Amino acid sequence: MKTIAVLTSGGDSPGMNAALRAVVRTAYSLDFEVYAISHGYKGLIEGNMKKVTSNDVSNVIQRGGTVLKSARCEEFRTEEGRAKAAKVLQNNNIDALVAIGGDGTFQGAALLSKEHNINVVGIPATIDNDLVGTDETIGYDTALNTAMEAIDKIRDTADAHDRLFLVEVMGRDAGFIALETGIAGGAELILLPEFLTDIDDVKKSLNEVLSAQRRSSLVIVAEGDETGGAIKLSEQLQPEFSKYEMRVCILGHIQRGGNPTARDRVLASRLGSAAVKVLAEGHSDVMVGIVNSKMKITPLKMTFGKKKDINFDLLELSKILR
Ligand code: F6P
Numbered sequence: 001m002k003t004i005a006v007l008t009s010g011g012d013s014p015g016m017n018a019a020l021r022a023v024v025r026t027a028y029s030l031d032f033e034v035y036a037i038s039h040g041y042k043g044l045i046e047g048n049m050k051k052v053t054s055n056d057v058s059n060v061i062q063r064g065g066t067v068l069k070s071a072r073c074e075e076f077r078t079e080e081g082r083a084k085a086a087k088v089l090q091n092n093n094i095d096a097l098v099a100i101g102g103d104g105t106f107q108g109a110a111l112l113s114k115e116h117n118i119n120v121v122g123i124p125a126t127i128d129n130d131l132v133g134t135d136e137t138i139g140y141d142t143a144l145n146t147a148m149e150a151i152d153k154i155r156d157t158a159d160a161h162d163r164l165f166l167v168e169v170m171g172r173d174a175g176f177i178a179l180e181t182g183i184a185g186g187a188e189l190i191l192l193p194e195f196l197t198d199i200d201d202v203k204k205s206l207n208e209v210l211s212a213q214r215r216s217s218l219v220i221v222a223e224g225d226e227t228g229g230a231i232k233l234s235e236q237l238q239p240e241f242s243k244y245e246m247r248v249c250i251l252g253h254i255q256r257g258g259n260p261t262a263r264d265r266v267l268a269s270r271l272g273s274a275a276v277k278v279l280a281e282g283h284s285d286v287m288v289g290i291v292n293s294k295m296k297i298t299p300l301k302m303t304f305g306k307k308k309d310i311n312f313d314l315l316e317l318s319k320i321l322r
Contacts, residue, residue, distance in 0.1 A: 001119075001280055003033045005049060005094045008066040009040030009073070009101040009108070012256060013125045013139025015264035017060040017067050019100050022272025023123075024057045030280055035094060039069045040101070041076035041108055044085045049092070061265055064142070064258045070101075076108050079115065086116035095119060096279045100272075102126030102137070103304035106287060110300040113285045121275045122287035122300055125268070127256055130174035132308045133298030134289025138271065141263045143170070143255045144180050150251050151185035151218065158216035161245060164206075166237075168230035168250040171222040173307075177255065178222035179314055188217045188322045191233070193224035194310045199236050202227075206237070209322060210244065223250075270295070 006023050008016045020036070027034045036056070037049040060067050075081035089097060096119035099109040109120040124131045127143035147169050158165045167187075169177045175192025182190035188209040191197050202219075209217055219233070227233040230248045238246065260268070267290065274288040274295050286297040 001032065001095045003035065003092075003094050004096045004098055004276065004279065005035040005037055005044075005089065005092075006068070006098040007037035007040050007044060007100065008068045008070045008125070009099060009105040010070060011102065011126060012064075012066045012070050013127045013137070014064040014142035014258055014260035015138035015268035016065070016100055016125050017063045018260060018265045018268035019123050019125060019138055019272035020066070020068060021057040021061050022269045023098050023276055024052055025054050026273040026276040028054050030276065032276070035092065036068055040071040040105075041073040041081075041085060042071040043069070044088060045073070045075055045081055047088045047092075061269075062259050064260060072104065082108070082112050082115055086112060086118055089118055096121065096284070098123060098275050098279070100125050102128065103131060106131070106300050106304050110285060113300070119279060119284040120300070121279050121284065122303065123271050123275050124287055124289055124303070127177065128171055128174045129176040130308055131287070131289070131303045132306045133287050133291070133296060133303045135291055136267060138264055138268045139260070140176065141267075142258060142261045143177055144184070145261055146255050146258055147177060147181040147251055148184045150254065151181055151187070151220070154249055155185065155216060155218060158218060162215050163245045163247055164210070164217045164219070164241065166219045166221055166230040166234050166246065166248045168221050168223055168248070170251070170255045172224045174224070175222040175310055178220050179310060179318070182220040183314060183318050183321070185218060185220070186321070187220040187318070188214070189219040190315070190318050191219065191221045191225040191227060192310065192315075193222050193226065197226040199227065202233075203237065203240055206241065
């Protein structure tokens with residue numbers, strides 16, 4: 001192993017830059033060379049890459065987004081696209097690829113490894129926290145804190161006007177952000193994609209909460225919830241709850257950006273460094289993660305092939321505390 005390449009792919013998440021920095025600096029500490037690929041798999045297919053040194057990743061640890069840029073690449077989903085990508089790596093004598101991203105990124109990396117025998121290692125970075133093999137993904141903690149701060153502000157208005165707010169948070173297929181921001185923001189009700197949402201149960205719970213004379217009420221809805229999100233939910237609730245002033249707020253992409261929290265920077269630094277070390281040890285087709293405070297490697301296909309469990313204790317807690 002002499003030369004590695006690194007890219008970020010899929011949705012950006014805060015801490016991707018800290019992971020990149022750790023990859024580059026650990027690689028140089030082991031006398032490897034590093035190519036940085038721009039715009040994810042799209043850039044790889046186009047050969048959009050340059051050699052970087054430790055100095056090139058100065059002053060990025062605190063920055064959100066990704067200095068490497070990212071993309072969701074349709075061409076890489078095809079065999080032809082992956083064949084082009086493999087050729088670029090082989091022509092540039094690159095021995096391994098470090099892919100920083102989420103489930104889509106890892107599905108692509110696993111196929112590249114299988115079809116073209118390319119050494120790959122994944123670093124889990126997505127605000128959704130939906131990858132098996134790590135307790136937390138890079139960016140999740142920052143997104144949680146961003147959403148929580150927004151919810152606190154909405155609570156002020158909800159309280160001032162005695163309003164019912166339906167707040168939609170990100171999470172296409174996973175309710176991790178909804179569950180933890182719901183608890184941290186003291187939500188009266190939390191709706192997650194992991195469970196079937198019965199609209200009659202939602203109405204019953206809301207009636208219980210509202211009849212307790214609370215001055216404000218917040219419902220946190222994951223975007224992937226069965227109801228179809230906060231707007232559709234409000235349409236279903238409006239007839240029965242018309243005497244309450246109801247408002248919808250979709251937090252959207254503000255949850256994806258921003259400076260990473262200390263926890264995300266440390267996680268990203270540990271995982272970025274571990275990724276290079278496991279490659280140097282001869283592993284491939286794996287993701288590095290941290291489970292119960294210990295470094296763990298998991299075959300890539302396991303990370304996205306199985307659904308990560310929601311913490312049921314937290315869900316029960318949210319019901320007791322509402
Ligand atoms: O996977 C991260 C995520 O932010 C999801 O929570 C959300 O559904 C999706 O990306 C949005 O993707 P895009 O920015 O491409 O619209």
